Amino acid sequence: MNASEFRRRGKEMVDYVADYLEGIEGRQVFPDVDPGYLRPLIPTTAPQEPETFEAIIEDIEKIIMPGVTHWHSPYFFAYFPTASSYPAMLADMLCGAIGCIGFSWAASPACTELETVMMDWLGKMLQLPEAFLAGEAGEGGGVIQGTASEATLVALLAARTKVTRHLQAASPELMQAAIMEKLVAYASDQVVATLGTTSCCSFDNLLEVGPICHEEGLWLHVDAAYAGSAFICPEFRHLLNGVEFADSFNFNPHKWLLVNFDCSAMWVKKRTDLTGAFRLDPVYLRHSHQDSGLITDYRHWQLPLGRRFRSLKMWFVFRMYGVKGLQAYIRKHVQLSHAFEALVRQDTRFEICAEVILGLVCFRLKGSNKLNEALLESINSAKKIHLVPCSLRDRFVLRFAICSRTVELAHVQLAWEHIQEMAATVLRAQGEEKAEIKN
């Protein structure tokens, strides 16, 4: 495919993408396929000769779409949101074209420098303490990781390296293994200090945990993967209070801040804690500027060597929405979750299982776990909406997460009516079962 065919096919793809997203409400949110559906639909080996683009684009509706769970449907209320916005998609096209691998400053200076500045922009939007910002001469700074798992692993490894070196310096006779035996990682029952857990969006109190970590010389990593985006709104910022005690902090703009996956934002107060743990300097990656204080070689901040130009997505999204637009987006989702909460509370057959703080409502039918499992099963089998459950103190609970960029009050109301219908059926079946046992 040459540039001129790409111009034509690329524009067709732009239209396909716009059609898909404009029409997503009309697609069944969860697919009908059974495991193994796809293999028989395509050849067992790659073709020897090139195929046409038409053949491929036809197969998208025939083979791919029937097996897609539509995460951006306004009837998708499962897991947590994953970001999707047009500005981020435009930036991703540019990122793909530049196609640089930004492992060092020299490998593409713009890739590194825009990332540092965008992480400062975002840090300021969250009102992070100054110590986390790179600025022009700061000791801290931000980095884009692929996922919160990577950010947490990086924090754990950096913490381990730091404490191991500290112990070895204090007691040079200690063996590596003996030190390993002494290391302790504390975690909450949802794992690291967490702001906005996946199950029920609960919050650890950093103002309690933070000072203890500080006194005891423990590395404090704070993960706010989902909830972090909300902290750009002043009315939710208090949930982040205590972050000043943390050594590292991360959250995922790719969840709730309209920056398409992957983009997990991580900050540290001392960049040398990361670069000390992950430093990798073979000759072919050295460059003349690397000992300058002004530059950053992000390969020392992460596990992989390679990295894309992901800050372009942040730059496009922040500029095209503006801070106010992003705040309005968060607020709309929180309002919708409270609207759903109000609907649930009006129906005495149901109960709310955790305080609704952001965009997640945990609810259930008053009654047994079995009853609620049956309710979820009937909802997800009907495939009009899609939900997933969680377990809270051994109770089976349904999660209703506001996810889609295009979800409106009308979708939430329709979803609730549908849940009520399903509940009525499940309760009726339970009643009949009980009556049968009685007879």
Add this chain to the structure above:
Amino acid sequence: MNASEFRRRGKEMVDYVADYLEGIEGRQVFPDVDPGYLRPLIPTTAPQEPETFEAIIEDIEKIIMPGVTHWHSPYFFAYFPTASSYPAMLADMLCGAIGCIGFSWAASPACTELETVMMDWLGKMLQLPEAFLAGEAGEGGGVIQGTASEATLVALLAARTKVTRHLQAASPELMQAAIMEKLVAYASDQVVATLGTTSCCSFDNLLEVGPICHEEGLWLHVDAAYAGSAFICPEFRHLLNGVEFADSFNFNPHKWLLVNFDCSAMWVKKRTDLTGAFRLDPVYLRHSHQDSGLITDYRHWQLPLGRRFRSLKMWFVFRMYGVKGLQAYIRKHVQLSHAFEALVRQDTRFEICAEVILGLVCFRLKGSNKLNEALLESINSAKKIHLVPCSLRDRFVLRFAICSRTVELAHVQLAWEHIQEMAATVLRAQGEEKAEIKN
């Protein structure tokens, strides 16, 4: 931005991308900027109000492009290639629009199933032993990791878990730390068994290493990050001989197989070795099919939880190039590296420092490291072409890697003439210096 504006802006971006790649030869391959160039060019905080798309697109040429190292310029011969093709870019647009997170089968069945089948396609293209393929009931199979670093880390952790469980079963009294002390990882001087090292593209002999690992019960992981793509050509396949002794194998289609970053292909013979090490099953990720033998939950095969629909890129590229097209692409690069090698060998001032097997030529001026450092410095300062060095047995060596999809013999010849000119200047300077010392 709504769908209709996206249609307009998306098409503009398609043209921008095509213009950029068509005109890339005219851009200076390495940028002129100094560290810290970008920060003063943009505001210190994100805008409160939305900006227009025009403002952003203007800034791309003003702020971003002056700081880009153009990896896809035909004058870029540094590091190793990073893949770029139009079909992969089209697939990435679709991937961004679907925007699913494929951590489980249910999270988007097509995302999981296409990946399994594409990894089988690719495995067959490489003539991998049957044991590495998933097929319909195989014990092995493939997974797309982000990078070779992640694949290697996954292999190491899986190997550690396997041997730890084995030792604990044999000697239940052993403490975790005592077991950790006993673990040994062997590596070559370029690290894991490696086919095609970064420095000089050398190859470990798997037919020697493999049987020993097999006898001693050692996990053998083989990394062919760059070279792996070449194994789709029958004439290079022998370099992979011995992979039948490996437990896991990976290479990066995102380097040399026209599938844009990130796409690191990893296969294992026993998928349970991975799923046993990384299993993660909270209630909100469970689904009704998960205990079926037919389905795959890829979150158990990797470190992160989230994953994009990356197999679309493989599907588009394999179909639009065909196996023959991909083979032709590899062969062209190898021919170009041999053409460069021949040019170097004709000039007696130079020497070739490692056997040229694939697309990399390691060469230097006969003489001191200092002389070669000066040569590289003068080449990279002139910025007509871009190279990086390596160190081979303490000798400073220049690497000439065939990288760009659009590089032709004429570019290689121009590059060589330029290197010769630079060499003449450097040698003249050295001669004058010596004469001065003599006087």
